[in-house]
Amino acid sequence: MTTTDDQWTLLIHGGAGVIERTSMTPGREVSTRAALAAALEAGATVLRAGGAALDAVEVAVCALEDDPHFNAGHGAALTHDGQVALDAAIMEGTGRGAGAVCGVSRTRHPVSLARAVMEHSPHVFLAAPGADAFALAQELEQADPDWFITPERRANLAELLARDPDEYDAEMKYGTVGAVARDRHGRLAAATSTGGVTGKRWDRIGDTPVIGAGTWADDRAGAVSCTGSGEQFLRANAAGAIAARMRLAGEDPATAAAAVLAEVTELGGTGGAIVVAPDGEGAWAFTTPGMYRARVSSGTDSEVALYRD
Numbered sequence: 333m334t335t336t337d338d339q340w341t342l343l344i345h346g347g348a349g350v351i352e353r354t355s356m357t358p359g360r361e362v363s364t365r366a367a368l369a370a371a372l373e374a375g376a377t378v379l380r381a382g383g384a385a386l387d388a389v390e391v392a393v394c395a396l397e398d399d400p401h402f403n404a405g406h407g408a409a410l411t412h413d414g415q416v417a418l419d420a421a422i423m424e425g426t427g428r429g430a431g432a433v434c435g436v437s438r439t440r441h442p443v444s445l446a447r448a449v450m451e452h453s454p455h456v457f458l459a460a461p462g463a464d465a466f467a468l469a470q471e472l473e474q475a476d477p478d479w480f481i482t483p484e485r486r487a488n489l490a491e492l493l494a495r496d497p498d499e500y501d502a503e504m505k506y507g508t509v510g511a512v513a514r515d516r517h518g519r520l521a522a523a524t525s526t527g528g529v530t531g532k533r534w535d536r537i538g539d540t541p542v543i544g545a546g547t548w549a550d551d552r553a554g555a556v557s558c559t560g561s562g563e564q565f566l567r568a569n570a571a572g573a574i575a576a577r578m579r580l581a582g583e584d585p586a587t588a589a590a591a592v593l594a595e596v597t598e599l600g601g602t603g604g605a606i607v608v609a610p611d612g613e614g615a616w617a618f619t620t621p622g623m624y625r626a627r628v629s630s631g632t633d634s635e636v637a638l639y640r641d
């Protein structure tokens with residue numbers, strides 16, 4: 333792709349996993365594509381108007397959090413005892429400001445809470461219940477914990493517990509959401525939000541809210557948002573490693589993402605990542621059968637995709 337100085341780019345994902353044509357109903361495929369297209373357009377509207385990458389990724393992730401197709405916000409995966417415990421992170425690449433929250437259950441948009449942590453607290457990472465208290469102090473929109481829970485997620489949990497009450501859902505059929513962007517001014521940002529994995533216990537935290545593992549942005553290197561088996565993404569420091577390869581080894585986003593996903597595979601994990609380079613070149617990569625994803629940049633039409641081919 334040819335890039336220019338005032339190029340803007342946005343990529344989003346709605347999770348990677350066992351997403352295959354054979355297991356998808358036509359109705360679900362249409363509604364999932366529409367949800368991805370709407371979230372992409374929400375972020376693209378910001379970038380088209382010359383707005384900030386940080387605003388674009390927040391707006392896109394908020395749209396995905398509200399959509400029950402995806403495992404974040406409303407429609408998030410449930411814990412072993414049927415609750416929500418939401419994790420999110422956001423990072424901007426110019427000053428490398430970052431904010432993250434884990435285990436929250438009362439803030440409608442966990443990604444906006446992560447941004448508030450970045451902008452209005454001296455900290456980077458807050459855990460519930462303190463994070464929920466901070467959201468109240470920041471006057472962020474609240475939601476009843478039940479509002480996040482959908483019948484489909486209750487059914488997913490019941491299925492899992494019936495199969496093996498000691499397991500958590502490593503399949504991640506319905507994924508985490510994320511966005512990466514480069515704005516017209518060359519600023520990068522990344523955001524990721526999730527309910528984690530179905531059946532998680534003991535206040536388990538995955539890669540999503542861990543800066544460097546699931547989310548990373550650095551204007552000198554790239555912006556990355558990951559989805560997949562969080563334990564292995566944590567151990568690979570995946571998002572930070574992709575950006576480091578781009579900055580220090582000069583790799584393009586596709587090469588860097590493929591190399592780090594290969595490391596995740598070696599560790600026994602699966603998943604995907606979306607990446608944008610400082611010049612606006614974007615890439616997605618995944619080792620699962622599919623990944624909900626979409627992209628658009630200045631001068632190109634938007635693309636929405638679900639399956640490998």
Ligand code: ASP
Nearest residue numbers: 507508528538559560562
């Ligand atoms: N990476 C997320 C986690 O481990 C799950 C996902 O991507 O769907 O919490």
